[in-house]
Amino acid sequence: MAGVGLLLLLVAALLSWWLWSSRQVAEQRALADAVSAARLLEQRTLASMREVDLLLDDVAREAVRLPIDPPVEWSEPLGFETILMLRDKPERLPHVVVLSVLDAHGRIAYSTSAARGADFADLPIVARVLAQPKAQLYVSGAYQLRVSGREGVAFARPVFGPSGRLQAIVLAGVHIEAWLSHLHDLHLGASGLAYVADREQHLVAAKPLPNRQRIGRPLPDRQLQPSGLGEASQFFHDASGGRYLLVQRQLSDYPFSLGVALAEDDYLATWRQSAWVAALGLLFLIVFGSLLLLLLWRGGRQARALSQSEARLSLQEQRMRRMVEASPCALGLLDFSTDHIRYLNPDMADLVGRPVSELAGQPMASLFAQPEDWAACRAALREAGTVREREYALHTSGGTLRWVDLSATLLAGNGGGDDVLVSMMDVTQRVAREHRLSHEAGTDALTGLANRRRFLEQGGEMFELAHRHQRPLALLMIDLDHFKQVNDLYGHGIGDEVLVRMARLLDATLRTGDLAVRLGGEEFVALLPETDLTHALEAAERLREAVENAPLMLADSRLLAFTVSIGVAALRDEHAELHNLLAQADAALYRAKHAGRNRVTS
CATH class of the missing domain: 3.30.70.270 (Reverse transcriptase/Diguanylate cyclase domain)
Structure with missing residues (x-):
């Protein structure tokens, strides 16, 4: 009876470990997705800012040669080619709705949209430049642009004459669509969100954005807690009590920050379904074990107890095998001393397009497109005992490559031998999408x-x-x-x-x-x-x-x-x-x- 009780505890411990481990995998995968989305958003935003910065720098170099005070008429020959250049440059950046050159008093000298002589000195960003002109890029918060009447952000760069005194100011207005376009194809799940904010933590763009009136207003005050998952990620709860995993980044060189938050209800949905199945299975095992113990206690015969224990062990092994085969992940068990595959479920065989019978007994390195990848993974296993979410390419029977996220744990075995529990998740579509987006960009x-x-x-x-x-x-x-x-x-x-x-x-x-x-x-x-x-x-x-x-x-x-x-x-x-x-x-x-x-x- 003691042996049966210990076996129940072992099964409960294994199920608990599996639930804990699979939750960790789900959370780490969600963190990786959030970090990937944040990096992609950061790269897109930085690229846009640098293009605007380079445009201002180009115009600033041209503005040095223009007579600024008093401004010339558009029709005058002096500076005509430069003025045409000023009109044409914004066509490369469709979200730049106005590009202007202001004189040292904040009045329009040249502009693609604004009237010549218009006084922009009261504009906060222009006032900052006039008050403390420095050789740097000035950036405003989100506000309603004066020329177009739509929400946007202003960028300004001072131009200094040969004497070092302020000669002109190059000013550009960029529509909020420049940021919204970076957000529209981010994969955030059904309830996830992403945002870009200025240095004052006022909203510039967000996905989703149910109300454009929120642009320029402070971000909601959230109580952030460390997630413990790495990458400086944090948890917070929304007004309805839903929990989110948040990854934030501060843009280098520019006064903007961004955040990507994935809803726990999205990234733990599959795990919760598995947890219910595991809980019911554990409850069934407990009830069944209790009945078995009761029969053993009432029977009082050691032979019957031994027979019942062997039958129960066989049943548990079958159930565990069925649980592994029914797992949503591709799972395999390796002999660490030989690297040969001892057992794998059908999902793992499907990943490489070969039958289970053909893969059983094969060396693990034979599945990898680069065999040295498994050698590096094996070295990490020997040192740390576990690896998490490593991306590798596998050979398939059709000669194509299949990309997977691989996690592995070194398990101490009986008789001094060790096994390795390997799980794989197919990420081929995600990798292809990331490569395609990177090339197109x-x-x-x-x-x-x-x-x-x-x-x-x-x-x-x-x-x-x-x-x-x-x-x-x-x-x-x-x-x-x-x-x-x-x-x-x-x-x-x-x-x-x-x-x-x-x-x-x-x-x-x-x-x-x-x-x-x-x-x-x-x-x-x-x-x-x-x-x-x-x-x-x-x-x-x-x-x-x-x-x-x-x-x-x-x-x-x-x-x-x-x-x-x-x-x-x-x-x-x-x-x-x-x-x-x-x-x-x-x-x-x-x-x-x-x-x-x-x-x-x-």
Whole structure:
């Protein structure tokens, strides 16, 4: 009877451990999803802010050359090309609804939307710049933009003259849709939420957003408690008592914070169903065991007690096997000394598309696309006794890859041998979605070239590598000559074909290791590693000739010839960052334009 009682306790302990472990897995998976969503939101927000920052920086450099006080008329020749540039730049960023240059008193000198001479000195962000002008980016909270009448955020950058005194202020208004667009495809479950807030913890954007009047108001006051799950995550309860797992991040360089919260009712729903099944199973085992103990106590015969115990053990083993086979996770049991699979449930066999009978007895490393991945996992198991939520690629019978989150626990066995309990969760769709989003975020949709975001990331890495190892690096700044006339005369459809033709010529002319980028509009960049100024000029001239000799054939068989102007710059010691090299190439391009276009200048 004592043996049966101990077995009941063991089963209860195993079920309790399984419930606790599966809850930990569910919570850790929810934390990983929240962290992944927060990182994705952070990357998107940072990319948008940097694009706005770079736009302001571009306009600020142009504004130095403009007469600000008194402002000139739009029709005057002085500064005409620069003013056209000011009008065209926001087209690259559709959420920038107004771009203005203010004089040193806060009055409009040039603007894409606001009236010239309008006084913006009472605008809080402009007042901050006028009160304490510094060479930095100023950012407002969310408010109703004066020009469009819709909610947005203002960005400002002061411009200083040669004497160091404030000469002008570049001001941009960005719609709230710039942030809402980053939130719409985040996977937060049925009741999850995400938000972006300013430095004062006032709401900028949220998902869901039932009422736009909440924009600009303080975030709800929540009582936060540490979750104990890692990643500085916290728990809080909403007004209805529902508990949420919250991951918050503070954006570097910009006064914004963000948060992603997943509802406990969402990420623990499957576990709670399993817990009810386990509880009923445990209750059944307790009742059955109690009846068995009563029969043994009443019978008083050791032979009957032994027979009943063996029958009960067999029944429990069958039930445990059925529980493992019915588990929503792919489970397997390994011999740690040989790494061979001792037992696996059908879900684990389905992951790799092979029958259970074929996998039993096979080495675990044979399932992995990279066998060294299992070697690293085994080393971690030997050191810590457990691994949690590690992402690996498995071979399938069809030759494709299946991505899984793998957790494993080292179990002490009888006779000195150890077993490993392995559980896997299929995350192939999530990995594919993350890879697709990452690729799309760095590619220009029209030309297929790298976009500004990938240029800042990959180009920054190429710049740092060349700068650190003192290797040559060159940059070509390329602009299509008279592209606005092409759009005006032939339409934007032909203009798009010209841009695509330009991208193909770039691909055909540049080397495999070079980075071709469409910055926006008709501006392109080529970053050439291991290339000094002399060879960069030769490469630029080859590209210029290739463009000049490759007109576009129109539908009526006419040939549309177009040319490019190219500014060339090579890495020097005084170039501390990529934007310094870009600014030098931009200045060379400016000289090429003013020298007559269709030429290369360094």
